[in-house]
Amino acid sequence: MGDMGQVESFGVEFDDVVEAVHSVTFPQTLLDDDEMRVVSATGDVLGRRQPAESRGSGDVTVTRGVHRSEGFSEWIAASLxxxxxxxxxxxxxxxxxxxxxRPVAxxxxxxxxxxxxxxPGADAGGESQEGSVVTLTYEEATVRRP
Structure with a gap:
């Protein structure tokens, strides 16, 4: 699963919008490492795991925190x-x-x-303090780990 164990927090970025989010749930295929086989100088076949570079379409679930950016909120409403x-x-x-x-992925x-x-928990009295859960569907995902 790469270095996901090092991740403590997440942020969403697009255009000029940046928002810290409470949590992100990725599909397992996006988290899996790829195994590649290489031949050493002595002729031995070695298996090496490396972070997956690109994956096809899928869904990611983002749980927003209490502090929400206006730009992300506006895009959510327009996209829906x-x-x-x-x-x-x-x-x-x-x-x-x-x-x-420090960014790690x-x-x-x-x-x-x-x-x-x-x-969750929204009522007629106003917006809940609980985080809204946003499902993002994408056509392709690329993972980069510094």
């Missing part, structure tokens, strides 16, 4: 209204940070749109 139609898709980057705030989601939004 269009459901993957032209203009609702964006390239999104989910950044995993270690305990010191970047998940680039190509042509992502909001396919589902759940707001």
């Amino acid at each position: 209204g269009k459901r993957g139609a032209e203009g609702s898709c964006r390239d999104i980057t989910l950044v995993g940070y270690d305990a010191t705030g 970047r998940y680039h989601l190509k042509n992502a749109w909001v396919s589902h939004l759940a707001v």
Whole structure:
């Protein structure tokens, strides 16, 4: 699973929008490492695991915190209204940070749109303090680990 054990927090980035989020749930295929076989100088076949570079389409679930960016909120509302139609898709980057705030993984989601939004605990009295859960559907994902 690469260096996911080092990730302490996540952020969402696109255009000029940056938002710290409470949690991110990735599909296992996006987290898996690839195994490649190489032949050493002595002719031995060695198996080596490395982070997966690119994966096909899928879904990622993002749980937002209490502090929400206006830009992300606006895109969620616009994307939900269009459901993957032209203009609702964006390239999104989910950044995993270690305990010191240093980026340790970047998940680039190509042509992502909001396919589902759940707001737990919302009532008629106003917006809940609990985090909304946003499902992002994407066409392709690329993983980069520095």
